[in-house]
Amino acid sequence: MADRPAALFAMRSRHLPEFFPPEVMGRLRRLVSVDPDIVAERFDNSRVLEALASVEILITGWGCPPLDQAVLAAAPRLRAVVHAAGTVKSHVTAACWDRGLVVSSAAAVNAVPVAEYTLAAILFAGKGVFAVRERYRGDRGFVLGSIVPGVGNFRRRVGIVGASRIGRRVIGLLRHFDLDVHLADPYVDSTDAAALGAHLMSLEEVLRTCDIVSLHAPSNPQTRHMLGAAQLALMPDGAVLINTARGDLVDTPALTAEASSGRLSAVLDVTDPEPLPAGSPLFDLPNVFLTPHVAGSHGNEVERMGRSAVDEVERLLAGRTLAYQVHQHEIVRIA
Incomplete structure (x- = not known):
């Protein structure tokens, strides 16, 4: 399926199998062209920079670095950020809103x-x-x-x-x-x-x-x-x-x-x-x-957020309304 849009993971690599176990990863890879061996923990890595050049969808999670103007300049085709976790405040910057990127979050999940x-x-x-x-x-x-x-x-x-x-x-x-x-x-x-x-x-x-x-x-x-x-x-x-x-x-x-x-x-x-x-x-x-910040998703609950992110990617590609889209004006009132 050569027409699949290019995607890139941006998160701490150790969390990737928790968000996307084999079944969930398989479903995602049928929707987009994404390499699970390339995970952007930083955006100055040569393999990551090469991937950014063609990426359309960024799939983010815990530890995603800020998506500043320099990152967006390296990703001219980027159109959506699908966050497989809660808050997007730490990585979705003003440059993302200025660019008009579609942003989604698994915060509701x-x-x-x-x-x-x-x-x-x-x-x-x-x-x-x-x-x-x-x-x-x-x-x-x-x-x-x-x-x-x-x-x-x-x-x-x-x-x-x-x-x-x-x-x-x-x-x-x-x-x-x-x-x-x-x-x-x-x-x-x-x-x-x-x-x-x-x-x-x-x-x-x-x-x-x-x-x-x-x-x-x-x-x-x-x-x-x-x-x-x-x-x-x-x-x-x-x-x-x-x-x-x-x-x-x-x-x-x-x-x-x-x-x-x-x-x-x-x-x-x-x-x-x-x-x-x-x-x-x-x-x-x-x-x-x-308790040490355990109320949110841990263990087998993390997969639920990964599944939600894949659902959002599917909706995005089908041209349907996203279930969990985040808008700029909401940022001040959400966690």
């Missing part, structure tokens, strides 16, 4: 495991599992049939901050439970929130009234430290903060102080800085549950 992680964290937090575990660990015993006071997920108030792809998916998952779900997002009105399955509130109202608050806002200058000492102080005693979005949404020293006092608990998959310094108190606090 990556939202699936993040929302699943968040759902589990919300339900565990509502059940008081983290504190109960610590008590059980300390006492080494319990009275069968005794009722643990103050826990449970019946009409628990949950606050979602940010109606992002992940935030919306989390709200959708929470529909199946007897929870009162509230949403804070300046770009959503009360009608839209109700359609999602949530009650619209201001951020301050969510923080004051919700037992569990889960962050799903993008990282930008306006949202940096959106939860600082003053905002965290609004949260009721015993509340739980969940962050699977970006670490810099939260002022880490302020959260550390609240958690160290025992007033607030936290489930943190992202932190600022990331990783935390080895001496951070957050590692040892019994009311803080830390």
Whole structure:
């Protein structure tokens, strides 16, 4: 099939078989002419530069270098960037938009495991599992049939901050439970929130009234430290903060102080800085549950993003509307 358009992979080469295992790679190679032995971890490699000269579709992933003006000049036929992962902010530059490139992202697909992680964290937090575990660990015993006071997920108030792809998916998952779900997002009105399955509130109202608050806002200058000492102080005693979005949404020293006092608990998959310094108190606090940025796609979930990218390539070549096209004006509001 000599008429297949030329494509090039741009990502860390070690991730290529995770995104595109044999079956998925085979399907992609029936659509485009692409050499899996040429993976652009840098754009100054001679083989990569030779490939860029004829490439029409760039298939990107984790570790793709920035697509600056020099890269685009070396790729005069490039018309589309299909990202097989989440955010495109680190590699899609202003030059790409100026060139009029079509950009697609698998962020919506990556939202699936993040929302699943968040759902589990919300339900565990509502059940008081983290504190109960610590008590059980300390006492080494319990009275069968005794009722643990103050826990449970019946009409628990949950606050979602940010109606992002992940935030919306989390709200959708929470529909199946007897929870009162509230949403804070300046770009959503009360009608839209109700359609999602949530009650619209201001951020301050969510923080004051919700037992569990889960962050799903993008990282930008306006949202940096959106939860600082003053905002965290609004949260009721015993509340739980969940962050699977970006670490810099939260002022880490302020959260550390609240958690160290025992007033607030936290489930943190992202932190600022990331990783935390080895001496951070957050590692040892019994009311803080830390994971190393694993809520997004890992293991067999990475293949799902590769499959999504191949689907997008197929749509592109068929002249159909892309399912996950990214537009320049959306950049400031997405992760």
